[in-house]
Amino acid sequence: MRLRHLSVLGATAALLTTPVQAQAAQSGHTYHVAPQGSDHAHGTQASPLRTIGACLDLVRPGDTCLIHKGTYREQLTPPSGTEGAPVTIAAYGDGPVSVDGTEKVTGWKDAGGGLIAADTDLPPDPDFNAVFLDNARAAEGRWPNSGADPLNATWAEADTTSTDQHIDDTDLPDADWTGATVHLWAGSNPWAQQTGTATASAPGKLDFKGGNYRCTPLCMGNQPYRNYYLVGSKAALDQPGEWYYDKAAHRLYLVPPKGGIARHTVTAKHRLWGVDLSDSSYVTVRGLDLWGTSLRTGKSSTGVVVDRLHATYISEYSTLPMPPDSDLATEPAEGHIVASRILDSGVQVLGTGNTLKNSEIAQSAGDGVLVRGNGNTVTNNYIHDVGWMGSYTPGIEINGNGHTVTHNTIRRTGRAAIDTAYQINGTEYHDNRIAYNDISEAMRTSRDGSPFYVCCYLNGTGSSIDHNTAHDSSGQNGYYVDNYSGHFKLHHNVAWNTGARGVYFNGHTGPSIANEDHNSSYGVGIGTASSALGGATDASGSYFSNIIGPKPVTATQTGNPLPIVRSNLISATPGYTNAVNGELWLTPGSPAIDAGEVVDGITTDTLGTAPDQGAYEYGAPIWSTGCDLPGCQQRVRHGNWSATASDGSNAAVTVDGDINTRWTGTAPQAAGQSLTVDLGESKTFNRLSLDAGRDTGGQQPYGFTVSVSGDGTHWGEPLARVSGRSFTQDAVFPQQTTARYVRITLTASGPTPWVVNDIRLYGAGPDAASTLQAEKATTVHGMGRGTAATGVLSSGDWVAFRKANVDGKHLTARLNSTCTKGCSLQLRLDAPDGPLAASVPVTGKGDWQEQTVTLKREVTGTHDLYLVAKGTSRLAALDWLTIRP
Structure with missing residues (x-):
């Protein structure tokens, strides 16, 4: 039997007995806004205002604007509240509230050649134009044509006779491409993309200016990679829905849908920032949808809370210019093109002490979220389909110190899921906590990087990267601390299917000092090293311990003191539950149990005679990563395929x-x-x-x-x-x-x-055959969530997973209970009092046990799953459940 220093039931009982402070009622006036209102009205529910802007003209600290369902084509610039009396802008709750950054384009006329055109003024900077056809992103005219998914690009390939500023390509259509944007993904090892401008063209030939021609890894020419495409030219218009904007004539050209433009709606982007908080503090924004626009706070903002934002198509642009010198924290250099557009895109959380939470951020050419300043929080967000233009714009870009980035799910990114670029950040990276994030499907438009990537020269003193999962990405590593960065502490991280390594600290012919990796677990799809420090001239103070992985743990032996590599388990069969599905927690008999060493501040929740190796302590509840919003759990469990x-x-x-x-x-x-x-x-x-x-x-x-x-x-x-x-x-x-x-x-x-x-x-929801972690349930009733497992359920409490995909007849639940008689957990379908599918008897002695029962009948299809407690007032804590054949 393993000794326990802290009973889970005792810990959760202490939490449950702590009084919960109810949120103080908002003082001040409440104004209502609705599409059928009038800006001359009083702003009551019976007589609402018409625009949100009219409400913002009225509010003072402590006041609230409640927005009723509808579409609002305006830019919101809220005034500041105070620390004790914030200004609140919130959806009323009667339906979606959309702040739309686009305007309708009308007046279409035949333009010849199968095109139509409309005279319209689009935003001043044409690089940021975006067009939507029937509420879907319309592609800028492009050669070669590509599909609707910008993260699945079709490229042309230049001939080997090409040079730095010249393309030879026998497939290039004979047209006048002068002025077109040339988008390049080329070079010897292209770790970013770049753009230039076509200056002349002839059949099979194209000259262009721009691009990073001084940097061999990122140039056109006789290189291993010679990929490019063309946009921003009328000559590229050849398939329905493509558009081109003539900025000199203020004319938008479109290839109309089959059957003509009648009965179709075209809108174009007019407002980059639908919610502009750059001069605001102490404002709460809750429950709004953004379409074709974004939200930002400012350098001086503080006390802003953005909650339950749903933002789609937040940033669009067509060029990747060198960042202006004013944006750089380091000396200008050609390689800084990788930082292009980082400060121009995404939902932006700037300033001090601001929060973005419980939100879905999707569809961006650049960043998903930019967090910059000090002490900001980004938590429980679902961020996906971002960064398709191929620079270093990630799911979350972290600049500054003291930030908290936790419990986010980030998937389908052009490059990294989480990134820090020193070119605009500078070298300080102190006291940042990056934890419990699930990062996957990264590196969709680049080959040199990882889901978690930081570079370069960074000093990570006081920062902790812990309890994250990185997987299913086409980059080189799961976690990558690149080029001379030091003092990064990684622990209790998990990686599988990340290419060469789980973790890589890259000295790159320079120092890589005091970097650490402890108690991490690495699984299948890692081909070179589980954790590694390489190429360092000085690796003083680096330390690798308690790691489980299929490949060696290595560190360049240079420095004073020399790096420590010890107490690691290198094995293809370490006793994981299911490595292919990323379930890297230990099973009975694993050689990693009680085989680790004590590491101050890391091995703090030891059970048994010594710490375990790896990320999960055997006998403790299984912690999970990512958000608990709809869409956060999608991967289908891999079986006997x-x-x-x-x-x-x-x-x-x-x-x-x-x-x-x-x-x-x-x-x-x-x-x-x-x-x-x-x-x-x-x-x-x-x-x-x-x-x-x-x-x-x-x-x-x-x-x-x-x-x-x-x-x-x-x-x-x-x-x-x-x-x-x-x-x-x-x-x-x-x-x-x-x-x-x-x-x-x-x-x-x-x-x-x-x-x-x-x-x-x-799938569109969680696969019930996968391990459904209780703390990631869609909703809970009667008890709190924990980092791992729930609090203690009492009779009538329940945990629910919405729209789970089910095909099975055996329910397994992992429980911790002290109930001796008359306790059960009921699996009910689609409602807390819905059809009873199974009843799990609950008994125990205060330790974690798995209980399996056969369902009353095989359950298939998509269902809301409710696990409802029946019995005593303190019945059980739930860790996870599965439903399998």
Whole structure:
């Protein structure tokens, strides 16, 4: 039996007996705003104002604007409140409140050549234009054409005779490309993208100016990477929905939808900042939707709280200029092009002591969130589909000191999920806490980086990067502290399917001092080192211990004192629960149990005779990462999957869950070649990711469809069509589908055989066959959440997971209880008093136990799952549950 220094039930009981202070009622006046109101009205609920701006003209500290459902095309510039009396702008709660940054474009006329045009004034800087067709992003005219997903780009490839400012390409259409923007992803090892301007063109040839031509890793020429595309030219308009803005004539050109523009709506961006708090403090913004615009605080802002924001299409731009010298914290240099647009994009939390929480931030050419200043908080947010222009703009860019960035889910980013660029941050990076974040599907438009990336020369004294999970990304590492940075402390982190390494501290022929990694767990899809420090001239004081991983832990042995590497478990079979699915917690008998060493400030919750190795202490509740909002849990649990190829080759590695294994077709790509995946059982999903690795040798599929089948014999029409050549390509279905078999069929030819490293599936909600962590439940009733597990449930309390995808008949729950008689947890469907699917008897002696029961009947489909406590006043704490066949 393992000794316990602290009973979980005792700890949660202490929390539950602490009085909860109710939020003080907002003092001051309350004004109502509704689309049917009048700005000459009194602002009562019966006689509301028409615009939010009119309400903001009236409010004083302590006042509230309650906004009723509707669309508001205006920019909000709230006045400041005070620390004890903030100004509040909040959705009333009767439906969505949309602050729309666009205006309708009308007056369309035939412009010849299959185009229509409208005379309209768009924002002063044409680089930030955005156009929407029927409330969907319309693509700027582009050659070669690409699909609707900007993170799955189609590139042209220049010939090897190209030079730094010249492109030879026999496929380039014969047109006048002068003035077009040339977007480059090229060089010997292109760790960022860049843009230039076409100065002349001829058949198969293009001259351009700009780009980072002095930097060999990032230049066009006879390089391993010669990818480019063209935008910003009328010559590129050739498919429905594409647009071009003639800034001199103030005229917007559009390729109309099939059937004409009638009955379609076109809007264009007019306001970069729908909510501009750059001169405001002590303002609460709650429950607003932003469309085609963003929100920012300012350098002097303090006490701003942004809660339950839903922001979509927040930033758009078409060029990547060198950051102006005024934005730089370091001396100007050509390499600083990587920091382009970091300060121009995203939801921006600047200043001191401001908070962004419980929000969804999606669709941005640049940052998802920029946090800058001191002591700001970004917590429990879902950030996705950002950074597609390919500079260092991440899901969250962290500049400054003392910030708290926790419990965020960040997925599908062009480069890093979390990043710090010293070019604009400077070298100080003190006392930042980055914890309990789930970061995945990063590095969609770059090859040199990681989900967590910081660079360069940074001093991370007092900062802690802990309890994060990084996975399923096409970069090189899970956590990457690059180029001369020191004093970074990492611990209790998890990584799998991150390429070469779990963690890499890169000295890069310079110092890498006092960096640490402790009690971390690394799983499949790591090919070189579990944790490593390399290339350092001075690695003094670095320390690696209590790490579990499949590959060695290494550190350059230089410095005084020399780096410490000890007490680590290197094993392909360390006793993980399920490594392929990232469940890296320990099972009974694991050699990591009680095998770790004590590390001050790190091994603080030890059970047993010594700390365990790895990120999870055996016998303790399993902590989780990410947000608890809808959409935060999507990955479908990997089971006993198999794959067959139409060419007869062995395709098993495409579904082994390891991104470092690769299947290659036996012949150059041709329409009709296919892979068929048997999932072993029916699964519910709405997106398939095909990971083809980090190289661009023409081996990514040039186009494919995805079809599904229930029996492997009868196949319906394709659910998705994909074109593009990015590392990972996503097939998105119009709706959720349930199937056992999935077929990927090529639709285009290519010069080389196609490759597949990994196939993954995602659903619109959590997969109940995965481990549903109780602290990430969509809603809880009657008890509090913890970092791991719930508080103690009493009779009538419940935990709910909304829209879970279920296909099973066995429920397993991990519980901690002291109940001896008459206690149970009931699984009910779709409501707390909905149909009873199972009852789990609850008994225990105050330790964590797994209980499995058979459901009354097999449950399939999408359901809201409620686990309802029945019995005594103090029944059990819940860690996790699953429903499996």
